[in-house]
Amino acid sequence: MKILVTGGAGFIGSAVVRHIINNTSYSVINLDKLTYAGNLKSLESIADSGRYTFEQVDICDALELKRVFEQYKPNIVMHLAAESHVDRSIDGPGEFIKTNIVGTYTLLEQARHHWSQLEADEKALFKFHHISTDEVYGDLPHPDEQQADEPLPLFTEETAYNPSSPYSASKASSDHLVRAWARTYNLPTVITNCSNNYGPYHFPEKLIPLVILNALAGKSLPIYGKGNQIRDWLYVEDHAEALVKVATEGVAGQTYNIGGHNEKQNIEVVQQICLILDEIKPKPTKYSEQIIFVEDRPGHDMRYAIDASKIKNELDWQPKETFESGLKKTVLWYLENEQWCNNVLSGEYKLERLGVGVKD
Numbered sequence: 001m002k003i004l005v006t007g008g009a010g011f012i013g014s015a016v017v018r019h020i021i022n023n024t025s026y027s028v029i030n031l032d033k034l035t036y037a038g039n040l041k042s043l044e045s046i047a048d049s050g051r052y053t054f055e056q057v058d059i060c061d062a063l064e065l066k067r068v069f070e071q072y073k074p075n076i077v078m079h080l081a082a083e084s085h086v087d088r089s090i091d092g093p094g095e096f097i098k099t100n101i102v103g104t105y106t107l108l109e110q111a112r113h114h115w116s117q118l119e120a121d122e123k124a125l126f127k128f129h130h131i132s133t134d135e136v137y138g139d140l141p142h143p144d145e146q147q148a149d150e151p152l153p154l155f156t157e158e159t160a161y162n163p164s165s166p167y168s169a170s171k172a173s174s175d176h177l178v179r180a181w182a183r184t185y186n187l188p189t190v191i192t193n194c195s196n197n198y199g200p201y202h203f204p205e206k207l208i209p210l211v212i213l214n215a216l217a218g219k220s221l222p223i224y225g226k227g228n229q230i231r232d233w234l235y236v237e238d239h240a241e242a243l244v245k246v247a248t249e250g251v252a253g254q255t256y257n258i259g260g261h262n263e264k265q266n267i268e269v270v271q272q273i274c275l276i277l278d279e280i281k282p283k284p285t286k287y288s289e290q291i292i293f294v295e296d297r298p299g300h301d302m303r304y305a306i307d308a309s310k311i312k313n314e315l316d317w318q319p320k321e322t323f324e325s326g327l328k329k330t331v332l333w334y335l336e337n338e339q340w341c342n343n344v345l346s347g348e349y350k351l352e353r354l355g356v357g358v359k360d
């Protein structure tokens with residue numbers, strides 16, 4: 001089995017590639033443009049495997065995609081390549097439209113061309129797995145706005161799309177394109193919509209690594225608004241395992257929601273990181289004294305929460321890590337991998353605030 005992984009040098013993509021090489025006998029072709037978010041250092045542990053190949057290609061480049069499909073003849077495509085940070089999509093939506101919409105369209109067309117030329121037995125095996133986000137559903141009612149006895153709704157696979165940010169709107173568009181290619185051309189596709197991931201090798205513009213690195217550097221820990229926004233956190237290695245399961249065992253035409261059953265307010269997440277650091281890297285003052293509140297993100301979604309019963313019932317997958325165990329592993333990883341962090345921070349990004357508005 002040959003799996004073409006797009007975006008395999010990113011946070012989740014690299015976890016998928018490491019998972020496939022370490023836990024299966026499949027081969028991986030990692031196709032990645034290497035934007036600011038792509039980092040081959042995240043793949044050093046498996047780069048020497050004879051089952052791993054890297055191709056530096058932009059998913060908007062149809063000719064290069066055609067060459068890769070012809071050269072490697074993959075059985076499965078796992079499509080993760082994307083612009084992925086909401087704050088960056090507020091500052092500059094153009095790249096999100098290009099990569100997430102036009103790039104997905106370009107990849108779908110090349111995958112369709114490749115699939116249409118396969119022999120019947122290979123055609124039956126082939127799958128195009130589109131990796132998406134729960135943010136396409138918009139946000140859910142927050143407990144602060146509900147009566148105590150009112151049940152809190154969750155996102156199911158039937159929840160209507162209602163994206164709020166340029167990022168989630170571009171991902172929603174790409175999901176619709178994938179559905180259209182399945183319905184119109186019978187391309188065997190599966191879509192997964194997942195909640196917020198955290199774990200090792202996470203680019204430090206995102207909340208959890210940003211807080212860990214700022215805390216260790218003695219800098220302030222900025223919290224957007226009141227910090228009461230709720231996310232459903234999933235450890236990235238659990239997500240990688242779920243994704244490989246869906247890519248290999250999922251039913252074509254289906255969508256699966258993936259979540260961690262870990263609804264936490266952002267402020268709770270930050271406080272928990274501070275407590276872990278107080279325990280394993282104590283200093284004279286508490287890390288929580290570095291917390292400051294800053295202006296909220298424009299259009300900030302208040303709550304995401306996933307009903308992951310379909311993937312549990314149909315594919316027998318559920319997360320292994322609790323938020324407590326996963327967060328401790330993550331903090332330890334950042335403490336033990338200073339070189340990876342220094343390398344990432346030697347680029348353009350220096351832990352500054354993003355997402356304050358379009359730069360005209």
Ligand code: NAD
Binds near residue numbers: 006057133194
């Ligand atoms: P990431 O930003 O860490 O990585 C994205 C990768 O895609 C990078 O390696 C980058 O170089 C590559 N890439 C970007 N543009 C490209 C292009 N035009 N051609 C080829 N490669 C390109 O993202 P991530 O957090 O690993 O997310 C991966 C996927 O999972 C995305 O599609 C995202 O929408 C989805 N997702 C992420 C989360 C999360 O919490 N991070 C949750 C649910 C779903």
